[in-house]
Amino acid sequence: MRRSVIVVEVLLLLFISIIEAPWTVGGSSHCKQISPLEVRPHSVTITEFGAVGDGVTLNTKAFQNAIFYLQSFADKGGAQLFVPAGRWLTGSFELISHLTLLLDKKAVILGSQDSSDWPVDDPLPSYGRGRELPGMRHRSLIHGNNLTDVLITGDNGTIDGQGSVWWNWFRNETLNFTRPHLVELRDSTGVVISNLTFLNSPFWAIHPVYCSQVLVQNVTILAPLDSPNTDGIDPDSCDNVCIEDCYISTGDDLIAIKSGWDEYGISYARPSSRIAIFRVAGETGSGAGLAIGSEMSGGVSNVHAEDLQFFNSKNGIRIKTAPGRGGYIKDIYISNVTMTNVNIAIRISGQYGEHPDEDYDHNALPFVDKITIKDVVGDNISRAGMLEGIEGDTFLNICLSNITLRVNKRRPWNCSYIEGYSSLVSPNTCELLSDSIYPQHTSDCYLLSNHLQSPFVQNRPDYRPG
Numbered sequence: 001m002r003r004s005v006i007v008v009e010v011l012l013l014l015f016i017s018i019i020e021a022p023w024t025v026g027g028s029s030h031c032k033q034i035s036p037l038e039v040r041p042h043s044v045t046i047t048e049f050g051a052v053g054d055g056v057t058l059n060t061k062a063f064q065n066a067i068f069y070l071q072s073f074a075d076k077g078g079a080q081l082f083v084p085a086g087r088w089l090t091g092s093f094e095l096i097s098h099l100t101l102l103l104d105k106k107a108v109i110l111g112s113q114d115s116s117d118w119p120v121d122d123p124l125p126s127y128g129r130g131r132e133l134p135g136m137r138h139r140s141l142i143h144g145n146n147l148t149d150v151l152i153t154g155d156n157g158t159i160d161g162q163g164s165v166w167w168n169w170f171r172n173e174t175l176n177f178t179r180p181h182l183v184e185l186r187d188s189t190g191v192v193i194s195n196l197t198f199l200n201s202p203f204w205a206i207h208p209v210y211c212s213q214v215l216v217q218n219v220t221i222l223a224p225l226d227s228p229n230t231d232g233i234d235p236d237s238c239d240n241v242c243i244e245d246c247y248i249s250t251g252d253d254l255i256a257i258k259s260g261w262d263e264y265g266i267s268y269a270r271p272s273s274r275i276a277i278f279r280v281a282g283e284t285g286s287g288a289g290l291a292i293g294s295e296m297s298g299g300v301s302n303v304h305a306e307d308l309q310f311f312n313s314k315n316g317i318r319i320k321t322a323p324g325r326g327g328y329i330k331d332i333y334i335s336n337v338t339m340t341n342v343n344i345a346i347r348i349s350g351q352y353g354e355h356p357d358e359d360y361d362h363n364a365l366p367f368v369d370k371i372t373i374k375d376v377v378g379d380n381i382s383r384a385g386m387l388e389g390i391e392g393d394t395f396l397n398i399c400l401s402n403i404t405l406r407v408n409k410r411r412p413w414n415c416s417y418i419e420g421y422s423s424l425v426s427p428n429t430c431e432l433l434s435d436s437i438y439p440q441h442t443s444d445c446y447l448l449s450n451h452l453q454s455p456f457v458q459n460r461p462d463y464r465p466g
């Protein structure tokens with residue numbers, strides 16, 4: 001049984017590498033169905049290592065000791081660390097390979113409000129510095145580096161960063177280093193984050209960086225709408241990522257696909273590609289429902305997002321880039337989006353700005369090509385689209401199909417330095433996109449050559465643990 005599953009997967013992988021096309025035409029899509037989790041042969045409970053779930057005792061050592069102990073089971077099918085009902089205060093701790101961190105429904109992992117419980121690390125090479133301050137950055141609450149086969153899951157248990165102190169340090173400018181994430185996995189393969197609620201992250205909540213085969217499924221991410229930079233899920237220089245069935249309500253982008261910053265991202269050169277997003281809903285104070293950028297210097301391609309619902313938000317779909325970024329954003333397909341009470345439904349910002357330092361290459365222009373947005377309905381929208389490319393670096397093949405927005409501003413579209421096509425868009429698009437997609441420009445548009453069927457992700461990574 002297991003053997004035949006493996007054979008099918010190997011054949012599928014061979015098939016994919018032969019055709020070298022991540023998408024194919026078919027029905028509606030899903031990331032690979034997760035089979036019921038194989039039980040790890042070894043399991044311990046955090047209380048066996050002296051943890052106290054009273055919300056006051058600091059349990060960092062208990063987490064570290066438990067995980068250190070479980071290291072000896074990594075080559076024996078891996079192990080599980082169970083966190084039972086209780087409020088488990090902790091500072092940052094490191095995961096290991098072949099580990100399941102399993103939370104009870106009533107378990108809450110609480111981030112310490114003492115910044116010294118969050119050690120600092122060197123900046124990521126693709127950023128060259130911390131994202132908000134030069135120099136080092138605080139390590140995330142749950143951190144993993146160079147891992148394979150890691151699960152963070154639960155029966156909707158909670159990981160609460162208690163980020164309000166960090167937001168205040170940010171606001172009163174007393175931070176010494178860039179704020180930490182709730183979860184960061186770096187250089188890792190086979191990561192599953194599922195069935196959990198994430199609250200009040202100090203900074204971005206879930207940050208996979210330089211990872212492959214990542215599944216984020218059925219998670220809720222919440223932070224106040226006015227909390228600073230509390231992005232939900234930010235795949236960064238990652239490939240084969242699937243995000244599905246998530247509800248996210250935060251202060252910044254719900255999902256932002258990134259790949260490094262200006263000269264550092266260009267030289268690190270690790271793109272984000274094959275990112276699939278299905279059934280994500282939520283609201284954001286100042287960000288976008290789905291964003292690409294603004295750090296995209298390693299390139300972003302093959303993004304497929306479908307069945308999205310955004311409401312009470314500043315922006316619906318947003319591409320952010322700037323001269324100096326270099327890199328590319330291409331082959332993007334976004335379909336079936338409902339927006340309600342959204343300020344700007346579709347926004348492309350070619351002059352986003354924000355640079356790591358003065359040494360960026362002003363001539364490093366991003367290449368933006370083949371962006372398809374289709375089947376969008378919007379109600380109570382202020383502006384349909386602000387689509388701004390870069391002078392001397394026109395963004396190409398921006399294709400808008402079947403978009404109906406109830407807009408309450410008089411000039412719904414404002415376009416500059418872009419080229420592309422549109423069909424069935426109301427209110428009428430700007431002049432730069434007024435040529436019809438169908439029939440003669442279908443092949444210029446990403447994945448619109450057969451508009452009767454919707455494409456789906458063929459290459460679905462093997463997330464099965466063990």
Ligand SMILES: *[C@@H]1O[C@H](CO)[C@@H](O)[C@H](O)[C@H]1NC(C)=O
Pocket residue numbers: 034035036037153154192194195217218
């Ligand atoms: C999420 O929870 C559901 C219901 O308990 C379970 O069937 C599913 O396997 C879980 N998914 C993961 C990836 O843990």
Ligand SMILES: *[C@@H]1O[C@H](CO)[C@@H](O)[C@H](O)[C@H]1NC(C)=O
Pocket residue numbers: 146
């Ligand atoms: C990453 O893990 C591999 C094997 O799992 C090991 O050989 C390598 O030294 C590790 N690298 C780092 C930087 O930890």
Ligand SMILES: *[C@@H]1O[C@H](CO)[C@@H](O)[C@H](O)[C@H]1NC(C)=O
Pocket residue numbers: 154155156157195196218245
């Ligand atoms: C989502 O999570 C909830 C609570 O953890 C669970 O009851 C439900 O079955 C999960 N759904 C899926 C699709 O995994």
Ligand SMILES: *[C@@H]1O[C@H](CO)[C@@H](O)[C@H](O)[C@H]1NC(C)=O
Pocket residue numbers: 156196197220
């Ligand atoms: C998980 O808990 C959150 C926060 O309490 C709640 O909003 C969400 O609906 C729950 N998710 C599921 C699938 O039960």
Ligand SMILES: *[C@@H]1O[C@H](CO)[C@@H](O)[C@H](O)[C@H]1NC(C)=O
Pocket residue numbers: 165168169172174
């Ligand atoms: C800044 O905010 C922190 C966290 O709320 C607070 O402890 C500190 O006193 C504030 N500092 C200043 C200078 O306002």
Ligand SMILES: *[C@@H]1O[C@H](CO)[C@@H](O)[C@H](O)[C@H]1NC(C)=O
Pocket residue numbers: 115116169174175176
């Ligand atoms: C910043 O550093 C100063 C001096 O070491 C320290 O007193 C302060 O608590 C630090 N602030 C934060 C937010 O960690």
Ligand SMILES: *[C@@H]1O[C@H](CO)[C@@H](O)[C@H](O)[C@H]1NC(C)=O
Pocket residue numbers: 028279306307308309336338
């Ligand atoms: C569009 O997305 C919604 C969820 O936002 C879903 O209920 C609906 O079935 C999708 N429509 C199609 C045609 O797939």
Ligand SMILES: *[C@@H]1O[C@H](CO)[C@@H](O)[C@H](O)[C@H]1NC(C)=O
Pocket residue numbers: 312313341342343380382
């Ligand atoms: C329309 O959306 C705006 C936010 O963009 C909101 O303030 C306003 O209340 C909404 N109007 C209605 C009628 O829902």
Ligand SMILES: *[C@@H]1O[C@H](CO)[C@@H](O)[C@H](O)[C@H]1NC(C)=O
Pocket residue numbers: 336337375376377402
């Ligand atoms: C246009 O989009 C709407 C809403 O997503 C969808 O229900 C409808 O089937 C689409 N029409 C065509 C012609 O694709």
Ligand SMILES: *[C@@H]1O[C@H](CO)[C@@H](O)[C@H](O)[C@H]1NC(C)=O
Pocket residue numbers: 388411414415
């Ligand atoms: C379009 O946007 C630009 C800035 O991007 C602004 O200067 C210009 O006034 C806008 N035009 C209209 C008609 O709103």
